[in-house]
Amino acid sequence: MSSKPCIIVVTSPSGAGKTTLARGLMKRLPQITFSVSATTRKPRPHERDGHDYHFLTAEAFQQAIRDGRLLEYEQVYPDCFYGTLYSEVEASDAEHPVLLDIDVNGALNVKERYGDAALAVFIATPSLDTLLQRLRERGTETDDSLQVRMTRARYELSHADRFDATVVNNDLEDALTALTHLVEQHMAACRVPS
Numbered sequence: 001m002s003s004k005p006c007i008i009v010v011t012s013p014s015g016a017g018k019t020t021l022a023r024g025l026m027k028r029l030p031q032i033t034f035s036v037s038a039t040t041r042k043p044r045p046h047e048r049d050g051h052d053y054h055f056l057t058a059e060a061f062q063q064a065i066r067d068g069r070l071l072e073y074e075q076v077y078p079d080c081f082y083g084t085l086y087s088e089v090e091a092s093d094a095e096h097p098v099l100l101d102i103d104v105n106g107a108l109n110v111k112e113r114y115g116d117a118a119l120a121v122f123i124a125t126p127s128l129d130t131l132l133q134r135l136r137e138r139g140t141e142t143d144d145s146l147q148v149r150m151t152r153a154r155y156e157l158s159h160a161d162r163f164d165a166t167v168v169n170n171d172l173e174d175a176l177t178a179l180t181h182l183v184e185q186h187m188a189a190c191r192v193p194s
Contacts, residue, residue, distance in 0.1 A: 005117045006097040006190035007089055008032065008183050011107035012123035013153030015135040017169040021123060022101045024176040025183060032183075035088035035100045038064065038073075040081045044140070054085065072102070072109040077148060082106065094190035097183075104156040107163070119186035121179060122163040126170045128153065 008025075012018040026032050038054040040061050049055045056064065061081050064070050073083030084100055089110075092098035100110060104122075111120040125131040131153055135141055141149065160166050165182050169175040 004094075004190065005089060005092045005114060006094045006187060007092060007100065007110065007114055007118040008097055008186060009100045009102060009107045009110050009118055009120045010123055010179070011102055011104050011120070011156075011163070012169075013104075013125075013131055013156045014149050015131050015138065015153075016123045016125045017134075017172065017175070018101055018123045020172065021167070021169065021176055021179055022099055024172070025179055026099065028176070028180050029183060029187075031095060032097050032099050033092070035084055035098050037088075037100075037102060038070070038081075038083045038085055040079070041077075071113065072106040074103060074105050076103050076152075084110065094187055097187055097190065104159050108159065111164075117190065119165075119182065120163045121182060122160045122166045123175070123179075124157065124160060124166055124168050126168060128157075130170075 010018045010022055026034060036050065036054055038056050038061060040056055040058050043049065043053070043055050047053065061083070065073060069085055070083040071086050071089060073081055075081050082103060084102060084106060089098050107120050111118050125134065128150070132146070132150060135146055135149055167175050167178045
């Protein structure tokens with residue numbers, strides 16, 4: 001059996017449903033482990049350190065960069081960094097793939113680093129209006145933060161064609177079925193010796 005990494009990357013603009021789809025995928029395919037991202041943003045009330053994110057101070061995040069412990073990282077919003085620790089992906093294989101739920105630039109960096117060992121899937125909404133509605137329904141955004149997220153979404157959507165596949169999240173169950181099928185195909189390809 002090959003010991004090469006087997007990585008699944010899902011990305012989308014904020015509010016398109018990538019985290020909901022990632023959770024659904026892991027229920028369908030429980031052998032997948034979730035890569036917990038590191039971030040400098042403050043935790044939301046329901047989030048736990050080490051489970052939802054590795055919440056780091058700006059200083060600790062910068063030290064991780066200097067130490068070469070981050071596979072990818074980016075300043076997504078002003079004073080808000082996200083990244084993937086190498087330790088989260090290095091032990092993955094075809095029997096125990098790792099799932100990364102990360103931003104678009106990070107996803108492209110992982111794809112470039114790992115090539116065919118990484119499946120990069122872009123999750124899209126049917127339209128920008130749908131995305132805006134979903135962000136408003138969250139109730140966590142101010143008018144200013146909505147504008148920042150929508151500007152970022154337009155940028156991210158401009159890169160959708162650089163991914164291995166795009167899944168449109170119009171109906172959650174249909175999107176989850178499409179994502180599951182893509183991941184099962186990728187896991188099978190990871191089993192083929194290189």
